Amino acid sequence: MEEVAKVAGVSLATVSRALRTPEAVSPKLRTRIEEVSRRLGYAPNRIAGSLAGARTPLIGVIVPSLTNSFFAGTLEQMTTLFEAKGYQLMIGQHGYDTDREERIVAAFASWNPSALVVTGRAHTRNTLNTLSSSACPVVEMWDHGERPLDSGIGFSNRAAGKLAARFFAEQGIAKAAFVGAILDKDDRARARAEGFRQEFLHLTRFEPLIVTANNRELGEGGSALKRVLGQQPETSAIAFSGDMLAVGAMFEADRIGLSIPGDLKILGYGDLDIARNTNPRLTTIRPPHNAIGEAVVRHVLERLEAPDTPSVNLDLGVKLILRETV
Amino acid sequence: MEEVAKVAGVSLATVSRALRTPEAVSPKLRTRIEEVSRRLGYAPNRIAGSLAGARTPLIGVIVPSLTNSFFAGTLEQMTTLFEAKGYQLMIGQHGYDTDREERIVAAFASWNPSALVVTGRAHTRNTLNTLSSSACPVVEMWDHGERPLDSGIGFSNRAAGKLAARFFAEQGIAKAAFVGAILDKDDRARARAEGFRQEFLHLTRFEPLIVTANNRELGEGGSALKRVLGQQPETSAIAFSGDMLAVGAMFEADRIGLSIPGDLKILGYGDLDIARNTNPRLTTIRPPHNAIGEAVVRHVLERLEAPDTPSVNLDLGVKLILRETV
DNA sequence: GTAATTTATGTAAGCGCTTTCATTTGGGTT
DNA sequence: AACCCAAATGAAAGCGCTTACATAAATTAC
Numbered sequence: 001m002e003e004v005a006k007v008a009g010v011s012l013a014t015v016s017r018a019l020r021t022p023e024a025v026s027p028k029l030r031t032r033i034e035e036v037s038r039r040l041g042y043a044p045n046r047i048a049g050s051l052a053g054a055r056t057p058l059i060g061v062i063v064p065s066l067t068n069s070f071f072a073g074t075l076e077q078m079t080t081l082f083e084a085k086g087y088q089l090m091i092g093q094h095g096y097d098t099d100r101e102e103r104i105v106a107a108f109a110s111w112n113p114s115a116l117v118v119t120g121r122a123h124t125r126n127t128l129n130t131l132s133s134s135a136c137p138v139v140e141m142w143d144h145g146e147r148p149l150d151s152g153i154g155f156s157n158r159a160a161g162k163l164a165a166r167f168f169a170e171q172g173i174a175k176a177a178f179v180g181a182i183l184d185k186d187d188r189a190r191a192r193a194e195g196f197r198q199e200f201l202h203l204t205r206f207e208p209l210i211v212t213a214n215n216r217e218l219g220e221g222g223s224a225l226k227r228v229l230g231q232q233p234e235t236s237a238i239a240f241s242g243d244m245l246a247v248g249a250m251f252e253a254d255r256i257g258l259s260i261p262g263d264l265k266i267l268g269y270g271d272l273d274i275a276r277n278t279n280p281r282l283t284t285i286r287p288p289h290n291a292i293g294e295a296v297v298r299h300v301l302e303r304l305e306a307p308d309t310p311s312v313n314l315d316l317g318v319k320l321i322l323r324e325t326v
Numbered sequence: 327m328e329e330v331a332k333v334a335g336v337s338l339a340t341v342s343r344a345l346r347t348p349e350a351v352s353p354k355l356r357t358r359i360e361e362v363s364r365r366l367g368y369a370p371n372r373i374a375g376s377l378a379g380a381r382t383p384l385i386g387v388i389v390p391s392l393t394n395s396f397f398a399g400t401l402e403q404m405t406t407l408f409e410a411k412g413y414q415l416m417i418g419q420h421g422y423d424t425d426r427e428e429r430i431v432a433a434f435a436s437w438n439p440s441a442l443v444v445t446g447r448a449h450t451r452n453t454l455n456t457l458s459s460s461a462c463p464v465v466e467m468w469d470h471g472e473r474p475l476d477s478g479i480g481f482s483n484r485a486a487g488k489l490a491a492r493f494f495a496e497q498g499i500a501k502a503a504f505v506g507a508i509l510d511k512d513d514r515a516r517a518r519a520e521g522f523r524q525e526f527l528h529l530t531r532f533e534p535l536i537v538t539a540n541n542r543e544l545g546e547g548g549s550a551l552k553r554v555l556g557q558q559p560e561t562s563a564i565a566f567s568g569d570m571l572a573v574g575a576m577f578e579a580d581r582i583g584l585s586i587p588g589d590l591k592i593l594g595y596g597d598l599d600i601a602r603n604t605n606p607r608l609t610t611i612r613p614p615h616n617a618i619g620e621a622v623v624r625h626v627l628e629r630l631e632a633p634d635t636p637s638v639n640l641d642l643g644v645k646l647i648l649r650e651t652v
Numbered sequence: 653g654t655a656a657t658t659t660a661t662g663t664a665a666g667c668g669c670t671t672t673c674a675t676t677t678g679g680g681t682t
Numbered sequence: 683a684a685c686c687c688a689a690a691t692g693a694a695a696g697c698g699c700t701t702a703c704a705t706a707a708a709t710t711a712c
Contacts, residue, residue: 001698011662016700026660041455046436047376048698051667056373066402067395076392079419083426088433091417093405100409107414110372129367218603244599251603273570274600277544277577327668337692342670352690374668377697 001042008036019044050112055136059300060108061117062092062101064186068216069272070289071119074141077293078117085301087114096185102127109134115300121145121152122187137303137311141296143188144315151303151311153295157188160285160318161195164239164267167320169203173237173265176200177209179224179249180241181216189241192269196239209235213245221248222255237265237326243272243284250278250325266325280324288316327368334362345370376438381462385626386434387443388418388427390512394542395598396615397445400467403619404443411627413440422511428453435460441626447471447478448513463629463637467622469514470641477629477637479621483514486611486644487521490565490593493646495529499563499591502526503535505550505575506567507542515567518595522565535561539571547574548581563591563652569598569610576604576651592651606650614642 005015010029018025018033025033036042050056059082063071079089090108094100102124108116109130115137123131131138131149138150143157161178168176178196180189193210200208209232213220224245228235240246246268250260258264260280268275268284275282295314302309331341336355344351344359351359362368376382385408389397405415416434420426428450434442435456441463449457457464457475464476469483487504494502504522506515519536526534535558539546550571554561566572572594576586584590586606594601594610601608621640628635 012699013663013701014661017661020700024660029660041459043432043436043456045438045698046433047373047382047438048667049700050373051377051669052698052700053667066392066405067398069393069395072393072398076419076421079392080421083430089417091415093402095402095406104409106369107372110369112371112373130369133367217599219599222603247600248603251605254605273543273545274573277548277574279577279580338669339671339693340691343691346670350690355690371668374697375670377699378668378670379697 004037004040004042007040008033055114056111057087058090058111058113059087059115059117060090060113062094062104063119064094064096066093073289074293077290078297081297098122098124105130114304117141117296120188137300139296139300141292148313151299152313153292153299155288155316155318157191158195161192162199163318163320164285165196165199165203168237169200171326175206175232175234175236177211177228177232177235177238179211179213179228179238179245181213181245183212192241216242216244218244218248221245222252225249225252239267241269243268243270243275243282246282247274247278261325271321283323283326284321286319286321291316330363330366330368334359381440382437383413384416384437384439385413385441385443386416386418386439388420388430389445390420390422392419399615400619403616404623407623424448424450431456440630443467443622446514463626465622465626467618474639477625478639479618479625481614481642481644483517484521487518488525489644489646490611491522491525491529494563495526497652501532501558501560501562503537503554503558503561503564505537505539505554505564505571507539507571509538518567542568542570544570544574547571548578551575551578565593567595569594569596569601569608572608573600573604587651597647609649609652610647612645612647617642
């Protein structure tokens with residue numbers, strides 16, 4: 001920058017202004033400075049800029065997993081949307097480990113970002129402290145519940161589980177089961193399982209079988225199906241915590257000669273692309289993935305542009321996509 | 327930090343040392359300082375630290391897409407591995423747009439990261455300039471080719487395409503086709519298509535049909551299948567640029583009553599989890615996804631620990647996974 | 653033409669750390 | 683006890699910018 005200032009024959013301050021707030025500098029100087037800095041290939045040092053200025057153009061976003069297509073999709077969307085406004089995403093991933101989340105949140109906060117976005121509502125005490133003592137807007141996304149730390153944008157997983165149960169009950173299903181991936185770690189899937197259990201029990205007086213799969217991949221869907229059938233042979237409908245598990249179960253059903261939905265009804269969750277393409281096409285529950293990404297970006301941008309904008313706590317709801325497996 | 331220094335009754339320098347290089351400070355002072363900073367909840371300001379020190383603990387990684395499970399997997403792996411060494415990933419995503427890549431690279435470079443990792447070998451002139459003028463190690467991953475900018479770790483997509491063609495030719499296939507997603511933008515898929523075309527033509531004197539799909543999702547696999555069959559009805563084998571497309575085609579084949587591999591042979595690419603679970607199970611080509619992530623991390627860490635470590639240019643090769651669709 | 657504004661530029665004080673260099677302290681040696 | 687050397691600590695100089703604040707230049711008002 002010093003170089004640019006010298007060549008352009010102006011002071012450091014003027015260069016900074018020409019680059020940062022072009023309207024504050026006279027047109028002729030501005031063009032000269034821009035020309036010189038381009039010619040010299042000057043690239044401002046963000047770090048210095050951020051130290052001197054108040055904030056970084058960084059938005060910290062923390063998700064449990066990058067390979068989960070929901071979060072990947074939300075992140076991709078947010079990246080693009082924020083980038084257009086000059087913000088840069090700092091992405092963290094903790095693999096459903098709240099201690100790791102704690103460390104990541106602390107690390108992110110130490111860059112004093114413009115905003116912090118975390119996934120879910122379950123955090124350690126320290127995470128909560130770091131989050132609430134950071135000066136920026138904080139949004140907890142994907143889960144809806146009472147009293148978010150600052151803003152909350154998501155939907156109720158419990159309600160999603162209940163929706164599935166109600167749907168099964170309405171179809172006159174007597175014995176149902178729920179298959180969830182890593183129910184011990186993924187509290188969102190656990191909330192769906194619990195909502196399902198409660199509502200199905202309430203509606204039919206039957207306590208549904210809950211089975212935990214070790215991951216969210218297809219193979220596990222197949223083996224979970226076998227386990228369900230082993231433990232509760234008369235099961236006529238299974239709700240899965242993810243479409244991939246459901247599809248895996250469909251493949252397995254195909255192999256063991258079970259017809260769907262005749263012998264067994266299957267309900268997915270996620271409405272991934274694959275759900276529209278299987279034979280038969282998968283009936284599933286769609287979380288508001290795109291709406292979440294958009295709402296988060298919109299809200300954060302609003303807060304950043306008008307700091308007195310109040311926090312929000314949005315429930316975006318889920319939707320049952322009726323296709324052919326139930 | 328000033329606060330901590332005052333309370334502990336030492337100078338700023340000592341606090342900094344106690345936290346940064348504990349072995350340089352006497353045990354009793356060290357424990358006192360650590361205790362005080364914990365009690366005060368002191369969180370160092372990374373930005374100031376980086377400005378004063380030489381480098382940030384940031385590693386910039388730029389991929390075309392976050393929703394592509396390869397990149398997502400590599401990123402997840404790299405995040406975990408680097409995190410263990412105290413580095414933090416800065417993830418960028420450009421959607422196969424080299425101009426966007428240019429902007430992202432520039433933005434990342436301005437944080438002067440410890441290393442920069444980009445995907446592929448196709449970059450704009452400016453990207454190349456920024457990359458080579460940045461003081462840190464640069465690795466181009468996923469593609470192998472001559473003379474990387476600095477280090478290169480990947481495999482040859484062209485060779486992967488040739489492998490598919492050779493395999494088909496050996497099976498005695500007369501009329502083959504290749505279906506690739508967004509061949510106009512994804513130069514890796516294009517390289518595979520081109521390798522396939524060249525080798526199949528060379529081996530059988532038959533110019534295979536090349537069809538472009540609009541995205542890498544299942545639905546497109548189905549419609550691409552219809553297009554292939556429309557344009558070249560006698561096609562007996564199709565290679566796809568991705569497993570999802572291949573699976574989509576399998577679903578469609580099922581719908582139109584085509585038996586696989588009897589009527590039509592299908593070869594995927596990626597060896598995603600789903601490939602092991604379809605009926606029949608998908609024969610596919612597996613790129614060295616995990617090996618790439620590991621090799622990148624290992625190499626970068628080496629370079630960072632011993633700056634005189636030479637660059638590398640690794641070809642990790644691909645593997646044909648023989649299953650039931652060919 | 654001068655005074656009062658407004659606008660454009662320059663000066664210099666940090667931002668919160670790290671690190672060099674100088675100084676002090678605490679053991680060993682003789 | 684005097685001396686030397688290594689280890690521990692402190693003082694202070696930046697790191698490369700931004701931004702009050704001060705100053706100069708250009709307008710406008712009278």
